[in-house]
Amino acid sequence: MQTHEIIKRFREHFERAGHAVVPSASLILDDPNLLFVNAGMVPFKPYFLGEAPPPWPRATSVQKCVRTPDIDEVGKTTRHNTFFQMAGNFSFGDYFKEDAIRLAWELITNPQDQGGYGFDPERIWVTVYLDDDEAIELWQKVAGLPLERIQRRGMADNFWSMGVPGPCGPCSEIYYDRGPEYGAEGGPIADESRYLEIWNLVFMQNERGAGSGKEDFPILGDLPAKSIDTGMGVERVALLLQDVDNVYETDLVRPVIQKAEELSGRKYGANEVDDVRFRVIADHARSGVLIVGDGVTPGNEARGYVLRRLLRRIIRSARLLGVTEPVLVRFAEVVRDAMGPTYPELVSGFDRIAQVLKAEEDTFLRTLESGSRIFDTAAAQVKAEGRATLPGDKAFQLHDTYGFPIDLTLEMAAEAGLSVDEDGFRKLMAEQRARAKADAAGKKTGHGDQTVYRELLELGATEFTGYTELASEATLRGIVREGKRVRSAKEGDIVEVVLDRTPLYAESGGQESDAGTIVSGNAELEVVDVQKVARKLWVHQVRVLSGEIAEGEHVEARVDPEWRVGARQGHSGTHVVHAALRQVLGPSALQSGSYNKPGYLRLDFAWTGGLSEETRSEIEEVSNLAVRKDLPVRVVYTDMGGAQEMGAVALFGETYDETVRVVEIGGPWSRELCGGTHVEHSSQIGPITMIGESSVGSGVRRLEAYVGIEAFKYLAQERALVQNVAAMLKVPDVEVPARVEALVERLRAAEKELERVRAAQLVASAGSLADQALDVRGVAVVALALPEGTSGGDVRTIATEVRGRLGERPGVVALFAPDGGKVSFVVATTSAARDLGLAAGKLVPAFAPAVGGRGGGKPDMAQGGGTNPGGIAEAVAAVRAEVERALEQR
Known part of the structure; x- marks a missing residue:
């Protein structure tokens, strides 16, 4: 059975059972806890949390999801995926356990010619929460499951919550026995590779308190209305119904691997190293295309950074398979054709998707080029210092700053005869993840204590009247100060007020909230901001300008008409x-x-x-x-x-x-x-x-x-500006552009002439500097400080000219230029000096500490910078001393 048919049957089954069919939400929702939608119930969270009334008593959806914590593990196994589809059915205070179990059982076991999936009932196992005897009885009653195929598990496995205070409850997971060739007998508690979980039924019946982890939180009591939240893994059902070994061999994923085989000339299944690369491409191509399709573009932060990692891993994996041509759009075309029947926006928006992917691939190819140059410099420095290991901080810099994958650094290091300090690299990566995690935790607002707004929402949603009027009579339903409901507010107070109706627009859709006032018989309130809570409640932040206002009063809300x-x-x-x-x-x-x-x-x-x-x-x-x-x-x-x-x-x-x-x-x-x-x-x-x-x-x-x-x-x-410029130039307005262009050309010509004169002065100064060379054991050493403010480029030019003036003699030139609180330096050596073992790059470590700097380069020329101009004299002396030391050791 093809995946699109699996999805179709799921929707039709629950639609026949009275569920509203809800299309998949975007992967990008306004949720401070999530980069991407990572579960089927995420779009329904406001209804489960009581932040908004559900528009239907029961619903069903097939939600596209992305989970990215284990990106680095994708491809290494057949279990990790970043993109998946979660089919679910939801009850908002409507049906509960028995109907949830019955509906799932019917779809799973009904024959395929009757609209079901046709799974063998004798190979189905379920797990339930430790003390959920009711669920055990229902599985026996509804499905006829024997007790030996119903297993109890603890909170870590069979108790669900959102991770924050709010709804929670026991769950029951449905597993399918794939057979002895996949592992040991004994049910899910013995082997979850053989017994594959395909569906999780959450019985949302309790309210949890604050706590951490999956088990460390108190159960505060029962919810006033019990609900159902289920999630069926579409890809897992597909691999079972298509009788393949893993997700990568199913009908919507395998085509990407086939395209990679076609482009590379290699075969999936030939060796594990290549198989990892094929799987990375297949998984990330789906995730990347769906994420771009929902409006994300590659970047260096948050969602954009995750997307960039996914796309660059595809490019790198393809290159390791031997593909040198651009690949992202080629793989995206396969994803579009495979996923388009379910997500038509991939077809209609493909031109934009392809444009984003092509731009990112072009950018990364330039990154590979620039990163390769940086790696070559680092590798040369390591070798010049007589070491054989690239430091972990350098590998981390390549990865973090330049987007250079660590596996590429490892490969290039091996080609250069070097190893990499992987432990140091991974330590820095772990520190970065910890900082990012702490930063994300600091930025999360979570759901907070929404109790006060839930109370007000129970009184009814705010009626927005602003489409047709600028002033509305209203009743003041509630006043909130610092998250607590209060009875009144007086002059000078800044509070939030909720009205039963308002003409004031709440900020949304990119439009700022309206400015205006709220007035009563003896009070005037300035509206500072208007926001929506749960998309149903208009919350006005106000400053009480005069009088006193109290709950229950009749007021008039007015929009500033000019605003x-x-x-x-x-x-x-x-x-x-x-x-x-x-x-x-x-x-x-x-x-x-x-x-x-x-x-x-x-x-x-x-x-x-x-x-x-x-x-x-x-x-x-x-x-x-x-x-x-x-x-x-x-x-x-x-x-x-x-x-x-x-x-x-x-x-x-x-x-x-x-x-x-x-x-x-x-x-x-x-x-x-x-x-x-x-x-x-x-x-x-x-x-x-x-x-x-x-x-x-x-x-x-x-x-x-x-x-x-x-x-x-x-x-x-703009007109006044043009007129002022025309007056200064004493020309009509229409002649301003031509006159300014002429002035700019004259200025450029003057700057070129100044540059020519300056260059000539630099060349002329090289002769006098060469004349100041000191003889150190037969080597002409020019180690001097240049005038304050000489640029780094000029230091290099002068050093090259001075070296040229030394002719065939062994010579070392070391020039230092102070500039504010910094120092630029260049070391250059003649061919005869290099024959004596005097390499520019090896001289730098001898004097760099004196100027608080670092640098490196090749034997003929090295350069760098420092932060201590006061150490130049010491550095000059260190150059001369190092030349003498090096010659003594010959």
Whole structure:
């Protein structure tokens, strides 16, 4: 049975059982605890935590997931994978244990011609929590499982929680016996390779307190409503139903390996070393394509860094298999074809995905080139110092700073006849991971104590009225100070207030929250910020300007009308610029982030390379033409399926409700899912003036613009600037560019002439410096300090010229240039000096400590720097002494 059929049967089975079919969420969700969605229940966490009311009593989904803690282990075994699909069914206070067990058992064991998977019931085992006698009885009652195939396990294995205070409960895991050829008898507690876990049923019935680990936390009591959360591993079911040994041989993964075989000319299964590389490619290709598909671009932090590691491991593994041509897009095409039926966005967005992958591969190939040069320098220094081991800190620098894989460093070191201090490298890696882990822990906000908001949410969601009015009568439902609910607030207090209805927009979708006021009979509150809690509750942060306010009072919430005018211009302007961008660059130029406020917009989009001045001007022109056309703005409410049929653009990482809001500007020209406030006609946006275009990361560009009155102000400032420059140059405005260009050319010519004169002076000074050579046992030694501020490049030039002036004599030149609190130095030797064993690189360690520095190089020339200019005289003496010592030992 093919994987797509496995997924189809899962969805249909639970849809027939009354479950809402929920599409997979993006891998990127706004969760401070997660880089990527790593379990099927993650998108449903707000419902299980009570932060939001569930829109359905029961639901089912097949969620794409990525787990990355064990990236380095992927490929070494057939068990580790970064990407997988988790099929699940969920009950939010609806059915419980018996129905969960029954629904799972029916799907697993029903014959394939009746829509099931057709597993042999006699080969199914289950585990339950230690004291969950109810689950044991239900497995016997519903499935007829004998007691000998039901095993009890402790909290570490069969008790589930999110790792934070909140819902938890015992679970029951379903295993399939693969047969004696896969391991020992005795059920899951004896051998989990033979008895393969395929499904975990979580019975969410308790509330846990604070604690660490899987077992160290108290159970506080029972939940008011019991729920179900299950997860079935799609890939594991596939390997069983396709009768293959492991996930890498299933229908959606094996094609990537086949492509790698085709490109490399090698065969999977021939040897374990190559097999590891094939598996790395197959696993990481799926993860990388799905992650890029959800809007992540390679970078040096967080998700971008993980993605970069995945992609670079693919490239490196392919190279170790002998493939020298670009590979990322080739593998991505295979993933697209295999996964597209389930995730059509991989097909529709493939141009953008391919663009990001190509840019990253080009970048990494340049990294390999530059890293190789750095490695060569380090290896030469190690050999020059008479050592045979590359230090761990150097290997770590290559890995951490230049993205050079450690296995590549090991291979190149072996080719150079060196070993690598792997222990030192891994120690530094462990320290880095510990710092990263501590940093991540420090940044986590977790779920915090949401109790006060849950109480207010139980009173009902806030009704947002801001689409149709700027002032709304409301009831003050709650006042919160420092996380605690209070009855009242007085003048000078800064608190949070929750209303039953409000016209004030809460920050979301890139749009800043509204400014405004809340007034009652004797109080006025300035609204400082508005945020959503659980996507249903509008929380207003306010400063009490006068009077006193109390819970239960009737108030009026008012939006600052001028603020709203500018806010609508900014948000609608963002949509217009996005549409213009796609019109000019093509549909792959998709927005990956935005921010807008009155008069200003910022839009990030996936693209490689900067935009030309002509392209920026064209985007600005298309945007303003749309404004001039006075395009109608229309709002349509539909479901996600209807929005997709309309061709509406969904933003990466956003979570949408069952009913979505589509904002159209000019019909299909701009059609996006959006909850923001907008103008009624495009002409109300006013002029759009581009003020910047820049890079904000690998494969991501940023456009910035002013709109409305802010655009007028900006253009007025630009006009005044041109007029001032014209007045200074005493020319008409239109002649300013030509006159400035002429001045710049004159300045460049003058700088070139100065550079020519300076170079001539440097060459001339070389003769006088060579005349100052001291004879040390027949070797001419020029060891001197140059004038303050001489650049490092000039030091090298002078040293080369002085060495040339020494002619055929044995000679050593060591020049030092102080510059503020630093020192640059260069050592150069003549051929005759090198014949005497005087190598430039070997002389550096003798004097470098005196100037607090380090350096190295080849026998003919070495260079470096230090931090102690006061030690130059000592360094000069050390050079002369080292030359004499070296000659004495000959």
